[in-house]
Amino acid sequence: MNKLFAILVFAILQWALSFLMGWFSILPAAIVVVLIFKLEGKSSWFIPFLGVFFGWGLWMLFLDYQSDFHLSHRLAMLVQQSGFFAYLIPLVLGGLVAALTGRLTCQIVRVAH
Amino acid sequence: MKKFLSVGVMTVLLVAACYFSHKGIRLSEEVRIPGLLRILSPSHGLWQNYDDEYFTKSESISLSGPNSEIRVYFDDRKVPHIFADTDEDVLFAQGYIVASQRLWQMDFLSRVAEGTLSEVFGKPTLKNDLMMRKYGLKYGAEQAIKDWEKNDHRDKLYISYENGINAYINRVLNNTEELPYEFKLANYKPRLWNAYLTALVSKYMAFTLCRRHEDIAATNTRELLGDSLYQHLFLKKDQNQIPVIREHSGEAFQAKRSKPADAEYRGYLKEMTVLKQQDKGIGSNNWAISGSMSKTGSPILANDPHLGLSLPSIWFENHIHTPSMNAYGVTIPGIPGMPIGFNDDIAFGSTNVGQDVLDLFTINWTNKEEGKYKVNGQERTAEMYEEVIKIRNKPDLTYKQYITEYGPIMYESRSDGADLAVHWLAHLPLNPNEISVFFNILKCKDYDCYKRETGKFSAPAQNFIFASNNGDIGIRINGKLPIKYENEGRFVKNGNQIENKWSEFIPRTANPQTLNPSLGFVSSANQITIDSFGLNFNGGFENYRGRRINNLLEKSTKKLDHQDMMDFQQDAFSIKASEMLPVLLKNLKRDTLDAFQKELLTTLENWDYVYNAESQAPPLFESWSQLFQSFVWDEMHNDSISYMKPSIWRTLELIDLEPSHTLFDHLETEKIEDAIDNINLSFGQLTTAYRSKESKNWKERNRVSINHLLNIPGYSKYELDVNGCGDALNAVKGGFGPSWRMVVELGENPKAWAIYPGGQSGNPLSKYYDNMIDDWAKGEYYELSFKDEDYFKSNHLFSRTILPDNE
Incomplete structure (x- = not known):
């Protein structure tokens, strides 16, 4: 339950910060969530990753829905792939960056202790 | 220690991931993957660029610039119908609306002409930039605005248009998530718009339409064959050709210029790599029939300009209305007004004349380093400056550019041969009133007004066609027409005497024209302008389409209607x-x-x-x-x-x-x-x-394709199923074809049908980006909504009310 809550906090935090920082908002969101929820081990990796996956995923889905799913289809035409790729690329890449940030924060906390 | 090492490694990994996700990765000189998180994040990336939803909501916006309220109604094809109280306001709105749909295209075209693509796209576009600098379009635009800026009229009207564009640019600069797609993709921002950028777009059109020069090829061919054989093969007159003006109804004029001795360069120019030439086998058509030939008893005008097809299209369809004007047609993004369209009283359009207005001159340097060369036995000094091409993520490329008395150096010899300077109409000072021509014609009600306004147009010279409700039909060749001796400019000329350069023009009052000819129709298809007149038109004229139009109209035994005009535009007979x-x-x-x-x-x-x-x-x-x-x-x-x-x-x-x-x-x-x-x-x-x-x-x-301006395959259309060829009226060839097909049936309430291969939106994510292409390929037309404001108040997809921001 606590982990689900952490994912939710990450998603909201990165959304709020994105107005100031664009996509970089996933970095401070990951740091804050790891520190607040004292995430360690695999959690420090997976929770920011899933936070991006759900946060961005729902956001994209909302934008796509408004266009009758025309948007993801047209976006993926950039690489001549199906609309699925318009989701997959940013979710995986953003997830990895957030996960790396979370894991690094966790490591730094450990070193500091 | 192990923990520190782990933190160090992860930090490096994270920084690298962030850097490449934002800046992108260069795989080779040609291929660069953009920063994927920058362009694909839902907050500021391309996911924010779907604007069709936004453009279904009607709203009011306050902008500083207009003097009173402007109402804009978009119809179901996203064509804006702009209603304003003054000329300034309607141009402000035209600038704002065009920019809102085509901002990146405007910026791109100005950069193509200026030769500054590499500044934003890097080395892959350097070759194009170098070619454009050699053509001197940047130099030509700088010359043009010197004259435009002298014109007070420009201050009022043009500045309103410019302010409208800049109001939109400021909006996207302040809300970066609204930056158009391609700006985000290539990670750069638009420049504020000004007259110089409009001049560049105008020069881009000159580059497209009047850069033809076969001087080097002709010089080499004459050298190979000898004078007699060259003349035998190339200088005969096609007896079947039908000129645009068959009955000249204007001022009589006999142009005279005698050929100076030693005017032409003799010898091979083997080492000159000819710059990209104007494409052959394409061209535009226009014709107008009088009421005596039409079913309705009123004139019908048809025009289909054939240009390079691209996405976004070169044209943007719009309808503008003020108390003194009600006009519909297409505009070129970045240039105010409309070159092709109609209003309550007249219909108008154009095709390219194609006269050779670009000549090359040998320059015999005495000291190139210091820019010294000889003319008429005297030493002259060329203007010299460092041409700098900025290349993204690379050092600048600089070279010395020379401006001689003939014009800029366009071809440089790779060994000891002479360099070639270019004397091109597109470089010369133009009419200061030219910038408002395509706006002023929208107010015309008769031929005299149309003739007066289009008479201010300089280059590229056009066959301006006309038809009016009062029954007049006419065609007039407008543009500066140099007075030349026979075949002048066919070969590279000697730059050793200034007399070899043409410098006089046919008086504007004497430009060839015909009004209400006995034939009952007027037409043009880029063929030779007139048989007599001493104009010595030396152009790459095609005859076949011109002959076909004349044949179809002359042999027609029935009264014609708009459907017949459409059928003629689709004609694929060669x-x-x-x-x-x-x-x-x-x-x-x-x-x-x-x-x-x-x-x-x-x-x-x-x-x-x-x-x-x-x-x-x-x-x-x-x-x-x-x-x-x-x-x-x-x-x-x-x-x-x-x-x-x-x-x-x-x-x-x-x-x-x-x-x-x-x-x-x-x-x-x-x-x-x-x-x-x-x-x-x-x-x-x-x-x-x-x-x-x-x-x-x-x-x-004949693989007909319409490429995105950046050649992105997913946003281009390939292998369209289209009839026609370069010599047919439906002149479709590869990436060229009818860029706008229009038929206007004049009368008390003019009716018009048209289509272009593209869509109103320049946004590749929009449903209106390429929505008209399939219908265009099938030869279909849309009836244009040329209605009053009351109609649009209840029939629109969405609307924008632009309110003056008085704060």
Whole structure:
């Protein structure tokens, strides 16, 4: 339950910060969530990753829905792939960056202790 | 220690991931993956660029600039219908709305002309930038605005347009998530708009329409063949041609200029790599029929300008209305007004004249480093400056540019030969009023007004066509027309005497024109302007489309309506094929043909000369025609030297009159061939090639495609199923074709039908980006909504009310 809550906090935090920082908002969101929820081990990796996956995923889905799913289809035409790729690329890449940030924060906390 | 190492490694990994996710990765000189998180994040990336939803909501916006409220209603094809109280306000809105749909295209076109693509796209576009700098479009735009800025009228009207564009640019600069797609993709921002950028777009059109120069190829060909043979092949007049002006109704004028002695350069220019030339085999059509020929009893005007097809399209459709004006048509993003369209009283359009207005001059340097060269025996000094091309993520490229008395240096010799300077109309000071021509014509109610306003237009010269509710039809050649001696500019000229440069123009009052000719119609298709007049038009004129329009209109036995005009615009019949194929077939020896060859022959014999997309005869004929010409003109083929080849009509004349001319002999064989041998040999080679491959239909050969301006495959349209060819009225060829088809039926309430291959939105994510292409390919038209404001108040997709921000 606590982990689900952490994912939710990450998603909201990165959304709020994105107005100031664009996509970089996933970095401070990951740091804050790891520190607040004292995430360690695999959690420090997976929770920011899933936070991006759900946060961005729902956001994209909302934008796509408004266009009758025309948007993801047209976006993926950039690489001549199906609309699925318009989701997959940013979710995986953003997830990895957030996960790396979370894991690094966790490591730094450990070193500091 | 291990923990510290782990933190260090992860930090490096994270920084690298962030850097590449934002900045992108260069895989090679040509290929760069953009920062994927920058462009694909839902907050500021391309996910925010879907604007169709936004553009279904009506809203009011406050902007500083307009003096009173402006109402804009968008119809179901996203065409804006702009209602304003003053000229300034309507132009403000036109600038704002065009920018909201086509901002990146405007920026891109100005950069293409300026030669600054590399500044934002890096090395892959350097070659294009270098070519544009050589053509001197940047120099031409700088010359143009010097004159425009002198004009007070520009201050009021143009500045309103510029302010409208900049109001939108400021909006996207303040809300970066709204930056158009391609700006985000390439990670750069738009520049604020100004008259210089408009001049660049205008120069881009000049580059597209009047840069043709075969001077180097012609000089080499004359050197190869000698004067007599060159003249025999290239300087004869096509007796079948029908000029644009058949009955000149304007001021009489006889242009005179005698050829100075030693005017032309003699010798080869072997080492000059000719810059990209104007594409051949395409062109525009326009015609207008009088009420006596139409079913309605009122004139009908048709115009289909043929340009390079692109996404976004070069045209943007709009309807603008003030108390003193009500006009509908297409505008070029970045240039105020509309060059093609109609209003309550008149319809108008244009095709390109195609006169040769670009001449090359040898420059004999005495000291190039110091810019010293000789003219009329005296030493002159060229203006010199460092041309700097900024290249993204690379050091700047700089070279010295020289501006001589003839113009900028366009071709530089790679060894000791002379450099070539270019004297081009697009570089010369233009009419200061030119910037408002396409706005002022929208207010015209009669031919006199149209003639007066279009008379201010300088370059590229156009065949301006006209029809009005009061029954007038006319066509006038507008633009600066240099007075030349016969064939002036066909060859590279000597720059050793200033007299070799043309510098006078035909008085504007005497430009060729015809008003209400006895024929009952006027037409143009880029063919020669007029037979007499002493104009010495030296252009790359095509005759076939002009002849076809004249034939169709002259031979018409019934009263015509708008549907007939549309059918003519779709006409895929080739006069060229109808004249050439019978000659080839007549001279083909059939007794030795095998079954396969006979089968191909039957396909050709049964062909009606119509280039249907599904037909197999057109590619067969085209291949045979090309093989035949390469056989016949093998003397004039060399990979490293640029030569010209005679035109088809002249080749056919030679086959008929001089079939044993020595030119028909093959260089590579011992036997002496004649024209008939070439026809049979080329057919033999054609059938050999066809034996090993499947027969293609025309659409597989003439692959009609419309590319995104950055050539992004997913946002381009390929292999469209379209009838037509370069010589047919429906002149569709590869990436060229009718960029706007319009038919206007005049009358108390003018009606119009039109279409262009693209969509109103420049946003590749929008449903309105390419929504008209399929209908265009099928030959369909949309009836244009030329209605009053009351109609649009209740019939619109969405609206924008622009309120003056008085704060």
